[in-house]
Amino acid sequence: MSEIFTGNFTQQEPIPEDAIEAAVAVLRSGRLHRYNVAPGEAGEVALLEQEFAQMVGASFCLAVASGGYALATALRALGVKPGDRVLTNAFTLAPVPGSIASVGAVPVFVGVSEALVIDLDDLEAKADQADVLMLSHMRGHLCDMDRLLEICQSHNIQVVEDCAHTMGAKWKDRWSGRDGVIGCYSTQTYKHMNSGEGGLFVTDDPEIMARAVMLSGSYMLFDKHLAAPDPSVFADIKYQTPNISGRMDHLRAAILRPQLRDLNTQCARWNERYVTMEEGLRNTAGLTVIARPVEETYVGSSLQFLLLDWPADKVQDVVKRCAARGVELKWFGGAEPVGFTSRYDSWRYAPSEPMPSSDRVLKGIIDIRLPLTFSLEDCALIARIIKDEVSRVYQS
Ligand SMILES: *Cc1c(COP(=O)(O)O)cnc(C)c1O
Numbered sequence: 548m549s550e551i552f553t554g555n556f557t558q559q560e561p562i563p564e565d566a567i568e569a570a571v572a573v574l575r576s577g578r579l580h581r582y583n584v585a586p587g588e589a590g591e592v593a594l595l596e597q598e599f600a601q602m603v604g605a606s607f608c609l610a611v612a613s614g615g616y617a618l619a620t621a622l623r624a625l626g627v628k629p630g631d632r633v634l635t636n637a638f639t640l641a642p643v644p645g646s647i648a649s650v651g652a653v654p655v656f657v658g659v660s661e662a663l664v665i666d667l668d669d670l671e672a673k674a675d676q677a678d679v680l681m682l683s684h685m686r687g688h689l690c691d692m693d694r695l696l697e698i699c700q701s702h703n704i705q706v707v708e709d710c711a712h713t714m715g716a717k718w719k720d721r722w723s724g725r726d727g728v729i730g731c732y733s734t735q736t737y738k739h740m741n742s743g744e745g746g747l748f749v750t751d752d753p754e755i756m757a758r759a760v761m762l763s764g765s766y767m768l769f770d771k772h773l774a775a776p777d778p779s780v781f782a783d784i785k786y787q788t789p790n791i792s793g794r795m796d797h798l799r800a801a802i803l804r805p806q807l808r809d810l811n812t813q814c815a816r817w818n819e820r821y822v823t824m825e826e827g828l829r830n831t832a833g834l835t836v837i838a839r840p841v842e843e844t845y846v847g848s849s850l851q852f853l854l855l856d857w858p859a860d861k862v863q864d865v866v867k868r869c870a871a872r873g874v875e876l877k878w879f880g881g882a883e884p885v886g887f888t889s890r891y892d893s894w895r896y897a898p899s900e901p902m903p904s905s906d907r908v909l910k911g912i913i914d915i916r917l918p919l920t921f922s923l924e925d926c927a928l929i930a931r932i933i934k935d936e937v938s939r940v941y942q943s
Contacts, residue, residue, distance in 0.1 A: 552873035552932060554925050556916045559741055562802055563809065569801035579796045581610075582768045589773060591800035596747075596774040598807055603722040603730070605749035607756035608774040610795035611763050614711045614733025617746035618646035618681065620793065621707040621729040624758040625679055627652050632677040634704070636665050637891040637905050638879070638912075639683035643709055644894045647681060653898070654681075656891040658905035663837055663851055663912070664690035666905070667698060674702040683709040684716070684723060686851055686914065689843045692718040692726050707731065714739040715814040717844040724749055734799070737916075739813065739846060740806040742799035753777070757784045764792035813919065814846045820917045820926045821847020827930025828852060833941035834934075835911075853911040854937070861940050862911070868936040874929050880910035888914070 562570075573579060573591060581592040589597075592610050600608035611617050627633060629651030635643055638659035647654045655676050658666035665682065667690060680699060699706050706727035710716075713723035714732045724730020729752075732738075734745035750756050753776035760769050761784055769785070770778050806813075825847075829836055835853035839845055854862050859880065866876045877888050884893040890909050891899050915933075917926070 549872065549935070550928060550932060552925065552928055554873070554921060556875040556918065557737075558918055558920045559736060560919050562741065563805050566802045566805040569805060570798055573797045573801045576797075579798055581794050581796060581800075582766070582771055583797075584771065590771070591797040591804065592795050593771060593773040595795075595800040595804050595807070596772065598804060599747055600749060600774040602807065602810075603725055603749060605725065605730070605774075606751040607749065607753070607776060609748040609756065609759050609763055609772075610800060611746045611748060612793040612795060613642075613744050614709075614731060614735060614738070614746040615642035615646055616763075616793040617731035617733070617748040618643065618707065618709060619649045620748060620759050620762050620791075621731055622646060622650045622652065622679065622681070623762055623791070624729070624755045625705055625707070627679055631679075634670065634673060634677045634680040636681075636683040636685055637899075637902055638663065638909060639685045639709070640711070640887065641889050641894070643681060643683045644891075644897055648896055654894070656897075656899050656902070658902045659908050660690075661835075661853065661855070661908055662690075662840075663688045663908070665695070667691065667694055669902075669905075670695070671698050674698060674704060678703065679705050679707065681707045681709060682727065683711075684713040685709075686849055687712040687716060687845050687847070688837070688851075689713065689716065689718050689723065689840070689845070691840070691842075692721070696726055711735075711738055712848065713846065715810050715846045719842050728752060729755060734803055739810065739817075739848060740803050742802045745795055745799050745803065753780045754784065757781050758788050761785060761788035762791050762793075764790045764794050766790065816919055817917060818845070818847045819923060820919070820921055821845075821850055823923045823926040824850050824915070824917065824930045827927050828934060831934045831937050833857065834937050847917060849917055850915045852913055853908070854913060855911040856907070857911060859910070861943075862913075864940050865933075865936055866913075868940065869933055872932045872936070874932050875916070876933070877914040877916075879912040879914065
């Protein structure tokens, strides 16, 4: 008899009780807007910004409405203009090229390697085409950040890091989001902290942060921030920067602050699940487990493997067979984008050249969510089912 998994791949854990209590207190106060604070009160949003900046060792932090908003704000704060070209990953999620398009700029796609990170040789080859790289640490895989910084420094490229999947991760001893001039994070439900929607933006550059604060819709209330530069930095910037409202509110910040205190614990729980599943998938003929570099401290909130050089119909067969046993796999290689899976050639508003070596990788990527509601036994069972079905189709 073949085993079946009955769990839910999109079920998050409940919001922790202390976060619920903090949220209820905000609701009772009626003061949900970030600048609506009682005398002497800092407000949940300003405190979240201060605490997140402290955690990653950033001079400044701004909480915003979404991760995608943080990315677009980063481009605006760097002065990216309509028609400018911005380097970015061919393998990422739609909000990344979307943020580039939202400022009228044009993405220049850089390929993906078999390690599922940006192809640094391709980056080097395209480095003269733009002054900004929007680097997406897609699905939590970090490239060799030292080599990436070398390439970007030698070509005067400013790096914006998309850390939607690397909040809590590190390259060597550096928090993800701190190697670029700006780091952007998402607190949307499927990321590492859950406020439904939300984003965080960090930098050490006072002028960039002053522009970001003004852009986010601070009116002239920037002195209420606890993780923003001195008001003197705003002297000209406050007249020169448009308000493109995208603030975070106290309710979301109240939910996030207790989760931030638990982040390390949650990351460790993700990694137990990741390692359990990865172990279960090893030594499956035809299936390539993604090797993780020793310099990388990852957060295994999802797992990918490759069915490299498999014909499309066989990959589809694996996806179908696993689904029949309750295991939801996402495939990045389908002709049509489905659900969250799209890739550079799905974004037809942005021109792209064919990238054969990236296409080969993309056609083989299988993606699995690992919500913390899965037990370790669930992860082992899911791996057994995948191993079983991959082996069966591979041998057929
Ligand atoms: C979720 C996500 C974003 C954007 O986050 P939102 O908060 O949903 O706007 C950006 N990049 C990647 C890779 C993501 O997965």
